[in-house]
Amino acid sequence: MVLILTILVMMLAAWPGEQAVATRVDEHVANQARDEQPDEHDRLAMERTATPPKAPYVTKQVKVRSGDNMGIIFQRLGLRTADLHLIDQLKAADPLRMLRPGQELTFKLTQEGELHSLYYPHSLEQALKVNRREDGFVAKAVRLELDTRENWAQGNIRSSFWGAASEAGMTEDQIMDLAAIFGWDIDFAQDLQPGDSFRVLFEEKFQDDERVASGDILAAEFVNQGEIYRAVLSEDGNYYTPAGKAMRKSFLRAPVNFKYISSNFNPRRLHPVTGKVRPHNGIDYVAPVGTPIMASGSGSVVAAGYNQFNGNYVFIKHAGNYVTKYLHLSKRTVNKGQRVKQGQTIGLLGSTGRVTGAHLHYEFLVAGVHKNPRTLTLPQAETLSGRELSQFKVQAQQQLAKLERSETQLALRRNES
Ligand SMILES: [Zn+2]
The missing domain is CATH 2.70.70.10 (Glucose Permease (Domain IIA))
Structure with a gap:
C-alpha cells in the first residue's frame, strides 16, 4: 500500500513537469536569441557558477499573430500575469502596447518556466529589452546597428515614370521621394515626355547582409524635355542644386x-x-x-x-x-x-x-x-551662403561624381549577371 502510494505521489510530482514540456506553443525553441550578447545578469550568473552553465534559460521566439496582445502571448507561454502587470508599469516598455502581426519577440524563460527577459525589435533601428531584477523588471531601449551602403539606379522614360523607375529597381517610397525632390520644378502629373531620364544615388540599410530598408536619396538628376535638373542632399536634411539653391520653392x-x-x-x-x-x-x-x-x-x-x-x-x-x-x-x-x-x-x-x-x-x-x-x-528659392555654401559645394561635387559613375557601375553589374 505504502509502496503504491509512494509511486502515485512520484507520478503526480512528475506530471506537471511533463505537461510543461508538452505544452504546445507555436514558437520554436532555440537555445540562442539572434546575435544577442549575454546580458549583465547572465554574465554574473555564469561567473558565479564554477561549473559551465548548461543552457540556463529556455529561449522562445514568438511571432505576433493578428489580434495578439501581450496578455494573450503571456497566456500562450504560460507566463504569470503578475509579471506582465509589473512590466506594464514601465514607461520604456510602451512599445509592447503596439504589437504588429508578423513581428517577433524573444522570451528567455528560466528552467522553471518563469520569465527572465524579453527582447522586442519593434522597428528597424530600435529594440526593447526587458530584464528581471530582484525587485521586478527593468526595460531599456536598444539601438540596432544597421549597415549603410550606397547604390545607384537610372532609367529612361518610355511609357511612364513609374514604370521606368520600378524597372530600374526603385521602391515605391524611393519613386515618391524622387518625384518630391523635383516636384517644385517639374510637373510630374503632366510634363513628363518619352525620352526623359533620371539617375539616382541613394543609401540602403543592411542588417546581417540583408537589405532591410531604403535610405535617403543622396543625389539625383532628372532630365525633363531636354532640361537637366540636379539635386544633392545637404547635411541640413534639405536638397539643393549643385550651386546651393534650395530645391524647395514657394509653389x-x-x-x-x-x-x-x-x-x-x-x-x-x-x-x-x-x-x-x-x-x-x-x-x-x-x-x-x-x-x-x-x-x-x-x-x-x-x-x-x-x-x-x-x-x-x-x-x-x-x-x-x-x-x-x-x-x-x-x-x-x-x-x-x-x-x-x-x-x-x-x-x-x-x-x-x-x-x-x-x-x-x-x-x-x-x-x-x-x-x-x-x-x-x-x-x-533660398540659397546657401558663406561657410555653409562652400562646404556644401565640396560635398555636392563628390556626390555628383558618384552619380556620374553610376553608368559605369550599372554597366559592370549588367555584365556580371
Ligand atoms: Zn479647366
Whole structure:
C-alpha cells in the first residue's frame, strides 16, 4: 500500500513537469536569441557558477499573430500575469502596447518556466529589452546597428515614370521621394515626355547582409524635355542644386500627386468640357474622383464655396500677390479664413459644376492675371551662403561624381549577371 502510494505521489510530482514540456506553443525553441550578447545578469550568473552553465534559460521566439496582445502571448507561454502587470508599469516598455502581426519577440524563460527577459525589435533601428531584477523588471531601449551602403539606379522614360523607375529597381517610397525632390520644378502629373531620364544615388540599410530598408536619396538628376535638373542632399536634411539653391520653392508645380494620374504624358491638352485643344485660363488634371488635391503653396483660404460653374471651389492667397484656384472638387476640406501649408490637402477631386468628366481645374494668378504655373518663373528659392555654401559645394561635387559613375557601375553589374 505504502509502496503504491509512494509511486502515485512520484507520478503526480512528475506530471506537471511533463505537461510543461508538452505544452504546445507555436514558437520554436532555440537555445540562442539572434546575435544577442549575454546580458549583465547572465554574465554574473555564469561567473558565479564554477561549473559551465548548461543552457540556463529556455529561449522562445514568438511571432505576433493578428489580434495578439501581450496578455494573450503571456497566456500562450504560460507566463504569470503578475509579471506582465509589473512590466506594464514601465514607461520604456510602451512599445509592447503596439504589437504588429508578423513581428517577433524573444522570451528567455528560466528552467522553471518563469520569465527572465524579453527582447522586442519593434522597428528597424530600435529594440526593447526587458530584464528581471530582484525587485521586478527593468526595460531599456536598444539601438540596432544597421549597415549603410550606397547604390545607384537610372532609367529612361518610355511609357511612364513609374514604370521606368520600378524597372530600374526603385521602391515605391524611393519613386515618391524622387518625384518630391523635383516636384517644385517639374510637373510630374503632366510634363513628363518619352525620352526623359533620371539617375539616382541613394543609401540602403543592411542588417546581417540583408537589405532591410531604403535610405535617403543622396543625389539625383532628372532630365525633363531636354532640361537637366540636379539635386544633392545637404547635411541640413534639405536638397539643393549643385550651386546651393534650395530645391524647395514657394509653389509646387502640380497640386496633384502624379501617382493618381493615369497618363503623365499629355501633349495635346483637350478641355474636358469642349473636347477641343484651346487656350484656357487654367490647367486640367484628369484623375479619379476622390484624389487628394494639395495647396501648391502656403497661404490663407480667401474663398471656399459652391456655385453652378465652379462646383466646389477653393481659392488661396499666397504671399507676394499670388492666388491659386482649385475647381470642381467633390469635397472641400478647408474653410474660408483658414491658413494652409504647402502640400496640405484642401479638397478631393470631383466633377461638380460645369464639367462633363471628373478633373481638377487649377488656376494660377499673379497680381490678378492668369499665368501658366508650369512655365512661370517663381519667386527665388533660398540659397546657401558663406561657410555653409562652400562646404556644401565640396560635398555636392563628390556626390555628383558618384552619380556620374553610376553608368559605369550599372554597366559592370549588367555584365556580371
Ligand atoms: Zn479647366
